Amino acid sequence: MKLFPTAYSKPGTKPGTLSDAKSGRCELHMMSYTHAKLVERPDIEPDACYSYIKDSDVTWIHVQGAPDTATLRTLSKAFDIHELYLEDILNTGHRAKLEVNEMQAFIILSLPRFEGKQIVTEQVCLFLTDHTVVSFCSGVLDPFLLVRERIRKPISKHRQRGGDYLTYTLIDSIIDHAFPVVESLAEDIQVLEDKLLEKPDKAIVQEIYFLMRQLLLLRRRLWPQRDIVSQLQRDDNLELLADDTRVYLSDCYDHCVNIIELLETYHEITSGMLDLYLSNATHRLNEVMRVLTVISVLFMPPTFLVGVYGMNFDTSASPLNMPELASPYGYLFVWLAIISMMGGMLLYFRKKRWF
């Protein structure tokens, strides 16, 4: 995940500035339905959307990818989207948020997914008015394929209900996309734990570090979604939501909280893994040093002693010069001294429980 995900305009520029530099390719998909009928128009032109908005229908425009400023301005005119919201849609990497007027709501959410082994987060914006929903999703993967399947079935709940139920299913779908990501992180932790217990190597610390980094960054992205769903669910001023949609949002809120708590617990567990690694490394160091010290202490004094009797002092020059060399028991005594030194040391180490 990016450390600094936020796209921003130069400080001091006009609020609502739309830079074409951030625009890219996008595709629009429209569904307009009542209980009785469904009109679906993939790859619709922005200008064509306006004609499908009717008071009796639920109209949903989905914009996949990075829309250019022209598309945004067209949609803005058709649905009365505030210029500040347009800027937020373009400047991806925005913090999740909810802006509510009595008859309008603007929601930004984060969609986490895997790109290879990396987690990336797409920005999803929802703009909701009385009976229309406009959704924007950065990136190339459309997260709403299953929702469309459900709308196409004439007996589905969507076809009985309004734009608020559609909005709920979109939010629910985005939030549930976090489950496989979090599950995969849990598997990563378990793999790292096994490695840590069986054969820890240097690379494992880096893997733990990057796991913690991902957990921190992901938590920061998903954390505000909890408040957004809670606010949607509780806000009595928001006339857009039918009362029986609130119980669905409550289910959605559970999932947000669950995901956040899992991420926090994983962070604390990986933090414990680092401590485990360090403690094990210190233990191994102790063991290695004990072996070194035992060997050194056992062999250094005898090596000194045999060095003494390897000196070449001229025994004939004086009776004080190494008389031991000529003693018949000299060699035996040296071995005796060596063996008792070593034995004493071994007893001392055993007493100190060094092995």
Place this chain on the structure above:
Amino acid sequence: MKLFPTAYSKPGTKPGTLSDAKSGRCELHMMSYTHAKLVERPDIEPDACYSYIKDSDVTWIHVQGAPDTATLRTLSKAFDIHELYLEDILNTGHRAKLEVNEMQAFIILSLPRFEGKQIVTEQVCLFLTDHTVVSFCSGVLDPFLLVRERIRKPISKHRQRGGDYLTYTLIDSIIDHAFPVVESLAEDIQVLEDKLLEKPDKAIVQEIYFLMRQLLLLRRRLWPQRDIVSQLQRDDNLELLADDTRVYLSDCYDHCVNIIELLETYHEITSGMLDLYLSNATHRLNEVMRVLTVISVLFMPPTFLVGVYGMNFDTSASPLNMPELASPYGYLFVWLAIISMMGGMLLYFRKKRWF
């Protein structure tokens, strides 16, 4: 405990989807009682339950195990359980929660128990309406055996009171199941503490790690129960609860808080154990290194010196070639030098308090 305990449906699927894959074997047990009479039907069929629901009786259905979708749908129709609640019952590993309407309450709790040396948590769901309670418990062990004993006694409080008192005893029973688990964790800590002080080995760090992991995961599961009991107890809108049941819930709340606080304190204590282990390991390392250094410093210089006089330079080639060898006091001086070197070092180490 599982790192990722939550069973979830594929993101984008319809809310309330019941997957048969998660179904298993289950057993239903029904009790229906008034002050005067008690009907008990173990192993009742789901369809048979409906006939026992009377306005004058308290009816309690307990479902032990993983119910199949058919059973769930039958119960849902009989007691008017929302499809989202059915999904929560199937998708075990759900975060504890409380959903309240005026005349209905749905509660999810976590039941911790030991499976061998591992802690596992079962999901317990309670669905409460005016005079009926439906309870669901995953796993094979029925946690409500003692409650049933009490109901069977005609003089018990249960027989004088309504479904709200029954619900309280079920909640109380679930929450109190945490006490033996927490007590056992406290014993584990004490065993680890003793080991740590007497003979710490490498395995102890892993044991501490897994203890902390269990404490973290268990706290995450039990934490939300505190708010649930508090909410039940305070909520004035919940007409299901008689006023004199609230004092019982208050007792239950105490237990929740006590358990959470014990788990948090244990986490901080085990965190201190890790620090103690590391400090001890570092201390031992210091001690080992001091021994090594003292021995090396004592014996390296003398070993060098006796090496000098072990050289074979031809003393006859020049008077400059090792004249010491022929000196009558050469050998004595070497020993004197060695002893003063060693003595000096020992004084230096004593001054530095190395031993």
Place this chain on the structure above:
Amino acid sequence: MKLFPTAYSKPGTKPGTLSDAKSGRCELHMMSYTHAKLVERPDIEPDACYSYIKDSDVTWIHVQGAPDTATLRTLSKAFDIHELYLEDILNTGHRAKLEVNEMQAFIILSLPRFEGKQIVTEQVCLFLTDHTVVSFCSGVLDPFLLVRERIRKPISKHRQRGGDYLTYTLIDSIIDHAFPVVESLAEDIQVLEDKLLEKPDKAIVQEIYFLMRQLLLLRRRLWPQRDIVSQLQRDDNLELLADDTRVYLSDCYDHCVNIIELLETYHEITSGMLDLYLSNATHRLNEVMRVLTVISVLFMPPTFLVGVYGMNFDTSASPLNMPELASPYGYLFVWLAIISMMGGMLLYFRKKRWF
């Protein structure tokens, strides 16, 4: 202090179950007083208490020790104590709490004291109605001796005021018992600090660990008392308290907060002591290793060199075999080489600031 202090009944047992297993010896002490008169009855029988309760008098029954179930039931009948409160009184180790009805209050507090060098906490329960107070204290030491002294003086405030002032003095007395304990912990910290700076040994880490453990456990016991006093002081529904008693509770609240904050600060300070110990140990290790390395680096190369000229190659076999041995300046050159090696090393170490 005990890691798991809570006595609990088997999960699923009836609320209000009183187990005789937890009962022990107890002593009752009664005082009944007005402005004009004082009746004091030490070692009163439970049944005798009822006759002293009059609307005009303040009646205080103190139960010291572990009451048996019969005593509890007698008192419960006389003063109308709820069965759940009786269970809390028997199951010592309960979290501090306050339960309030309009005309009754039940309070559990923790009384810390030293038993040898160990801190233990006794459970103190207070049951307060209009003009009667029943107090229970586990253990053998009566914490209210000084309060009784004050009541015996006819001019004391007690004799001018009601049961609420008595309750305040009991609470105040319990809470103030923490001061000498906290003061003694502060002295322990200072002793450990001095040891740490002067001569840290291995045992000090264990002492710090057990100090932190005590701080954590004590804080957990005393923490809820703060909210209890605050709640008593603020609660307008509690008609038992006269308005001019509230200013006294406010003084009591100060003491609670002060004690908690001291315990938290001590925890952070002892945590810093561990860091200080580890840093010092690492520093000492560095110092030891530097000495070892300097000595090894100084003497290993010369020792190798003199080893070379201690070889016994047959110089007569070939002029290539150790011709240095016969050179008149060989020995001198060897010493020169040794001295310049050592000097160079010393310069290098000095440059690296190793000594």
Place this chain on the structure above:
Amino acid sequence: MKLFPTAYSKPGTKPGTLSDAKSGRCELHMMSYTHAKLVERPDIEPDACYSYIKDSDVTWIHVQGAPDTATLRTLSKAFDIHELYLEDILNTGHRAKLEVNEMQAFIILSLPRFEGKQIVTEQVCLFLTDHTVVSFCSGVLDPFLLVRERIRKPISKHRQRGGDYLTYTLIDSIIDHAFPVVESLAEDIQVLEDKLLEKPDKAIVQEIYFLMRQLLLLRRRLWPQRDIVSQLQRDDNLELLADDTRVYLSDCYDHCVNIIELLETYHEITSGMLDLYLSNATHRLNEVMRVLTVISVLFMPPTFLVGVYGMNFDTSASPLNMPELASPYGYLFVWLAIISMMGGMLLYFRKKRWF
């Protein structure tokens, strides 16, 4: 950034004391505009400002640099600025704050920017009344150049709106100046991460330390701005703000929160980098010590052995004196002993997985 940024008067001095010691050079810039006209006066004298204040115009005075007390008093008289605010303007390094009366608002903000590689924060004060804005910015760089550009365009929003929109753009401009600073900190973190993985050296820990220090100090400066913008946006008593300006402040609030959360996440990530460094260092130490120990263990015993047979005991003095030397297979046996010792050690190390 400065550890102690706050300029303060001697404790006990009169509130509102203006010390000339803190005054320096400053430049005033005035813009006064309506929809129809614009008067711009760079380098205006303080006394001249008063004449431009008209009820029909928006008048903006910007003071860049450190104003002297005379200038402050002139402006204070013209715009009715409280003496405490004047003191805050002079005593730079003030915590960000908002003071609101019904028809006046005084705001202090922090403007972070780079001065070379160091982050410095300038203090920006805004004083807002009905249709006038006075802004003060310490330092030499004017942060409002782009805002002035926009005002000069007759079609800009500024020319259609009042002083509240101007105030919003000034606040927005200050807060957005944090984005490039935070982005640059994110780049520093990434550079440090790469260094840490590729070739960590001693300097890297210092760099991490100074990065964490900057993150902490910057967060402390920017943290209160979040509450200020939130308060401005919500406060219904503040009649200075038009309702359609609040949606703009809401956008501004998002940015504050985003910046704070990024800084906090970076702090946790850099904290993880320190752990990674330490773990890697410990791993390397282990590796080095293993090499040392393996070599020592392999060569110390053989070196002792060959030392034994380098002793000069007189074999002719006794048959007990080193009879091995004369044995025809002595030398072979010594090599055999050496090789089997070394081989045994290598097998032991391999079993212990030391290499």
Place this chain on the structure above:
Amino acid sequence: MKLFPTAYSKPGTKPGTLSDAKSGRCELHMMSYTHAKLVERPDIEPDACYSYIKDSDVTWIHVQGAPDTATLRTLSKAFDIHELYLEDILNTGHRAKLEVNEMQAFIILSLPRFEGKQIVTEQVCLFLTDHTVVSFCSGVLDPFLLVRERIRKPISKHRQRGGDYLTYTLIDSIIDHAFPVVESLAEDIQVLEDKLLEKPDKAIVQEIYFLMRQLLLLRRRLWPQRDIVSQLQRDDNLELLADDTRVYLSDCYDHCVNIIELLETYHEITSGMLDLYLSNATHRLNEVMRVLTVISVLFMPPTFLVGVYGMNFDTSASPLNMPELASPYGYLFVWLAIISMMGGMLLYFRKKRWF
């Protein structure tokens, strides 16, 4: 600073007990003023104070030092001070607090100052009624000298305003005394940082420890002052404060928050310094160990080899006994072996980037 600063009475003693043991020498200073006149009486007797209290004047009595119980009782009668407040005044080391009645306020604050290099905190108590202020300050240094100077000037704000403005200036003066202390702590941190980067020694860790200890203890003392000022400023029931005094308290609140935040940031920075010290120490240890290992690995095998050829096996006893010694190229081959061993090791170390 003292770990346990609180003076307390024996648990169970009567609330409001005044112990003469805590009394000492004290000096009273009185100022009584209106707009027109000022009466100042240094060293006034307690009994004489009463006569100066007039409804038209502001009367301020300052008590410097530790008053005896007689003085306290005299003042208590004259100004109607509650017995619990008298006890708080005697028992210095009290947590900062505010007690408010409608027409009385009692405030305890902490005055930090340096005594040599140590920070000590004096207890300052303020007792405020309609037009009188009684202040108490422990210790010998009077913190209000500058305030008195200001009162003496007939044109000062004090002379135009009532007792509430005087109280504000006293509070402000106490709180501002923290600025030089915090500034000095910031300087200490910077000195320690420089030492840490240039030449860290063992003593530095102890200095950091004591700095953190001071920061923790000082924060604990100053933390509650923030709530006190905030409460004073907001409390609408407190009729003692004129509305235009509240803006001054708001300035004072800023200073409290600023000081607390600085102390917290310094705590986190010093915590980072410990990490930096440890990381540097570990790095140095690595470096030292690398040097030791390189030297050992380079010289141990050659030293063994030359030891082999220093053995005295009798070459004449058997052709198997060290035939190399007689080989004409033996010596050359030994050097070749040594040089290639060393070269190989150096290449291996270079590859491992050990130097």
